[in-house]
Amino acid sequence: MKLFIYHEKQCDPKRCTALKMGRLGYAKIITNPNKVPRNSLLLNPYSEKSVSVEDREIIEKYGILGLDCSWKQAEIVFKKTNARNQRVLPFLIAGNPVNYGKPCKLTTLEAIVATLYIANYKNEAVSLLNGFKWGNTFIDVNKELLEQYCGKTSDEIIRIQNEILNNMRNR
Numbered sequence: 001m002k003l004f005i006y007h008e009k010q011c012d013p014k015r016c017t018a019l020k021m022g023r024l025g026y027a028k029i030i031t032n033p034n035k036v037p038r039n040s041l042l043l044n045p046y047s048e049k050s051v052s053v054e055d056r057e058i059i060e061k062y063g064i065l066g067l068d069c070s071w072k073q074a075e076i077v078f079k080k081t082n083a084r085n086q087r088v089l090p091f092l093i094a095g096n097p098v099n100y101g102k103p104c105k106l107t108t109l110e111a112i113v114a115t116l117y118i119a120n121y122k123n124e125a126v127s128l129l130n131g132f133k134w135g136n137t138f139i140d141v142n143k144e145l146l147e148q149y150c151g152k153t154s155d156e157i158i159r160i161q162n163e164i165l166n167n168m169r170n171r
């Protein structure tokens with residue numbers, strides 16, 4: 001599985017999940033903007049199209065690309081990207097210690113794990129959590145959601161997500 005992370009060097013290196021993924025040999029860390037793979041599936045929290053099982057061909061051919069930057073800068077950083085295949089993740093809850101419990105504010109590790117899970121590469125997804133103490137928390141907190149999204153098309157996932165959000169509002 002080809003996993004790439006473009007690293008903006010805006011984070012605390014001790015807490016950065018991307019740099020740790022690089023150290024563990026899980027992902028290739030890229031710091032030169034000219035070397036960013038343009039066809040990979042870019043995980044963009046501001047995109048309108050959801051990650052789905054329909055992305056398997058892109059993932060197989062070109063891999064997944066996370067963009068590790070500070071959440072404070074993220075909107076500006078993503079406005080500058082011109083990658084071809086940009087995707088948002090559907091509603092999921094952060095399991096990491098920094099943003100625990102917050103919707104959609106995932107670490108780069110969590111975002112890549114969720115993408116693989118939804119596209120039905122469950123074993124590959126779960127194996128990336130080895131080496132991260134809180135890693136399994138992400139799966140535990142989101143197991144039901146991930147199972148609902150896994151194997152579905154982008155349109156189906158948006159429908160499922162909207163139903164989940166409506167049910168939460170009406171509770």
Ligand SMILES: C[S@@+](CC[C@H](N)C(=O)[O-])C[C@H]1O[C@@H](n2cnc3c(N)ncnc32)[C@H](O)[C@@H]1O
Nearest residue numbers: 016017043044045067069088089106107108111
């Ligand atoms: C903003 S950075 C923060 C990284 C954090 N400092 C860390 O240590 O992992 C997280 C990256 O993960 C991906 N990501 C996180 N949440 C996402 C979402 N809801 N949809 C799509 N991508 C997401 C994006 O590439 C995003 O830029």
